[in-house]
Amino acid sequence: MNKDKELKRAVELYKNLNRQRKEILSLPAEKALDRILDSPQPAAIVHSFLEEDFYFLINDIGIEDSLQLLSLASDKQWEYILDIEVWEKDRISINNVTKWLNLFIKADSQRFVRWFLNKKTEFIEFYLFKNIEVKIREHDQDPSIFGDDFFTLDDVFYIRFVDLPSGAESYSNFINTRNEVLSKFIDTLSGYDHNIYQNVLLEAFSIIPSEYEEEAFRLRNVRLAEKGFLPFDEAIGIYQPLKPKALSGQGAKFIAESSEERMYLPVPHYSTAMLKKDNLLTNFLKKIKEDDVLQQIQVELAGLANQIIVADQKAIKNKEELGDIVKKTCGYISIGLKRLTEEGSNLDENRAVALIQRFPLSHIFRVGYGLVLELKWRVEKWRKISWFEKNRLPLSFWGEGWIGALGGLLIKRPLYYDNYKTGLLYREFYSIEDIKYTEKVLNEIIAFDRLLSHITVKLAPPYSGSLTCKNLVLTLWARHYLGLSDVLIPLNIDEFKIFFDNLWESGEKPRKTNILMKGSFLKWLSEKTGFDPYDISRELGKTMENLFSEIESEYGSVSKEDLNSQYIHLFITK
Template identity: 35%
Template sequence: MTSSLSSHEQRLAALATKRQRLDALSEEGALEALLSDPEAAALTHSFPEEDFFLFMHRIGADDFLPVLALASDRQWQFVLDMECWQKDMPDYGAMGLWFRRFLKASPARFVKFLLEEEGDLMDAWLFRNVEVRIREHDEDPSDFPDGFTTLDDVLYFRLRPLSEEWTEDAEKSEAREEAVFSFVRHLAEISHPLFFRVFQEMAWALPAEQEEAALHWHRVRMAEKGFASQQEARLLWVPLAEGELEKQGRKHLNRAPDGDWRFTLPEHGRRMAEDRIFSEALELLDMGDVLADLHLELAHLCNRFVAAQGRVIRSREALDAMGQAVMGYLEAGIARITGEESPTPLLRAQILRTYRLDAVFRAGFGPVMRLKWRVQAWWPEAWFRKSGLALSFWEEQGMGILGGLLLEVPLCLDMNAASGRLYRPFASDAEIRETEKTVSDLMTLDDLLALLGLSSVDPMGRLLTWKNLLLTLWAKDSLDPGEVAAVLTPLHEERFRSFFVRIREERVGGFFLSPASRDAFLLWLSDRTRLDREQIADRVGGILEALFQELDGELAAIRPEALDHRYVRLFLLRPA
């Protein structure tokens, strides 16, 4: 393969190999290896901007200054774009910290970089931080307020008072002062007339216009990497409309067939492509530029997913977690598009080659957003909410599923997670469909409970669940024939004992809910809700069967004479 590359491409491939070796070293070892490399500048420049940013934070920003001095203007620009903006607004506190670092790393070059590449942002930063006075020929500097200083006895300047948000941040305050005075000194050394003009123009500067102009170019640069504005990036969350995939989701590759870009792809795109589910499909696409373009598309899609959440990722581990989430939704999207629960590698490869990845992602993430919107629409009208009950009413699983869907970015409940984290992104279409079914069951149950005719419900310190509500109400009505309880209260332990003995029967393996008791429960529920048994079976038959099985387990574990209200979960009891 190497022999088919030009000498320039071979050098780029060799630099890429060196970058991969740095990943295997410790932070100190990687920094030392890079700086001691005979081609340290070329190796530094070979980092894609995203990888350079992550490498910098891996090493530590303040320890990274020697490498920062070697970095390219594009790498500098990316660092500023990532660190010095907060939701489309310049972050002047962060700007002081980072300007100070750049001015320590390469002061004269950084001043020229600001003048040539970031003039609008520089002007806005100076206006927000520096107050300027021009001394007239008959004016005495002693008449100026305290704090003014000068380099030429004509132009005087001082730091503006700190904003309230910085008054308690000593580091930002110190960094701002150091950055301003270092910038002024080095600008004057480069060209005193230029220094004078820059500060003189501040008198009629319009910082809002300067910030708007800087924001425009910031957005352009970020969009090139997939980091659209948060509002635009969140279009990624919008479900596909009917026919949109075929009309607008097909790929139109216009990239030149060869070029250096193949050797400077962001590494997280390659790592995402190593996902075990996709690896076989991607092997079928191993056709040089086709696969490389897919790696780049994956990286940009991941960046857009990050931008949609308004986050700045500073570690490889966090970025890989985002990449894994994206791959899960791509897998779900392929399943939705093909209608196959487990598409073959060939079918996956066809989808990846035919459709834009953002469209495939939306095919997978869209159903999650629809489910979130469905829960949000149901939430204010739900019977349990109107009754003043907490999410714990639906027990741990129901509470976790609903809580995960109501997050800004919906997440999947994983009660078996080895990491101890209950929530994670959905990893497959099967998980999405399972969650959809559970939500439908909860909504159906809520509708059923609304028909029970309860006038008020006491949450009982969050001990109340839909299960013990149903079963306790059944027990109360059964113990008082002819009466329909309008208020749910715990049963007396002794009264419940007789009911407990009546509903169970002994069989091989222990005590279980008798068939007659099951029929009695369904008849009671039908009378109470005024639904016939066929309607109940259609709506909640599977749910009630699971409840009966759980009740079997509780009945088998308790002897009537040893009944203790503290250890009964499925009925609400009070002590004798």
């Protein structure tokens, strides 16, 4: 009975802390700080935060403004901060260690000493080894032989702060800060227990730095792996594509049985709170009725986001940066679910929910990412045999819109060419529609390249640098229309004006392209390439319409008298 009562009390405490934690994390940073500090038990609330949520919280508030929270933080929260902040690949950054030791000492110097003595003795000894030199004075030894750089607190241990390699303009500021941190630490440790102080100084110079750093890195990776921060060579596996058939042959993931006490264990809030309402994955998660299953999937999602952070080698310190990672994670999971469940144009939502509960989200992510890689591989394969590559033309040959799509697919990790529609030139693929649109553009480019491969043309300076697929084909057509040779030679302005007169239907500006001229263009393409006009229209009809729309937009309001070859880009003129 007593155990049942204790369990109920614990569950009620979890419920209360869970509610308060969610409320606090939904507040603006400055209000969140006040809410915690004004609560009857601020330490309990701070300790209830998962380490990653606490880390993002203090970064949102501002590190210097979060010293009170740091003083209340648990040992695990302090350790997590060091695990995230002080490592640069597999090496400890002395600069970053200095920064955070300074903050911990400011937050609570006495607690910091107790913490490092109990939990991080070798870590601090490693730091001291890198930053100080210690000499022990014999009873009959003159201390002046040590030099003016040495100081002592007990006339036995003489200490000097060593110089470090200068690598930045702020070196002097860093040295001043480091010296202040070391002075404060040494004074505090000596005042705490002078015998321990002497032992720490002695042990600091018995440490083997390379061995300690290697072991510390291993233990750090073990701790972070529990939160999804795998070592880079393992985390990068998230970008290994997975075929839908390969996924269906794998076993189901483990979902723990429902229990009331498990329901109130902390779930990473920052990651799950950034799920957008219009996200396909979010819509599917809403259909999961069991709260404990939903929470386990949310924890899994947070771990996957952390794995992607490692794979992308990004330092994430605020909500906006984390939001981009979560959006990317959800995007590829949504694409994977769409790929696994879509039959024709219908989406089986119930099957999608079942897949989320059955298979690891990382595997569904890989199914989605595989679609993008298939586009990338298709581009790379086509480029090797393409007409434009054989003619050694730059990517700029395809014009701004098409080069954007190609460029996004040709980089190491493909990106979607957004062209600032959402404020970015390139972004991650967020939906199956992004992939289908990019595939459509790629199909048009490949079809256009195939068309050009059947047109005999010799490319040469002086216009090869400014040559595009548009002005190439339009200039050849204009020369044919004017009865000039089929050689790609720039039109002089008088020749172009004759063509310009015939290009338009009669009427007020802005003018429309004469329908007969469009027919003439299609007929010329058919004759030059040997392709049936119907096939050209089927594969490139929309492309050609867009081309004539661009002509109308550029020149539909321009008078013949105002034409200047300097400003004509869709035709090669001189």
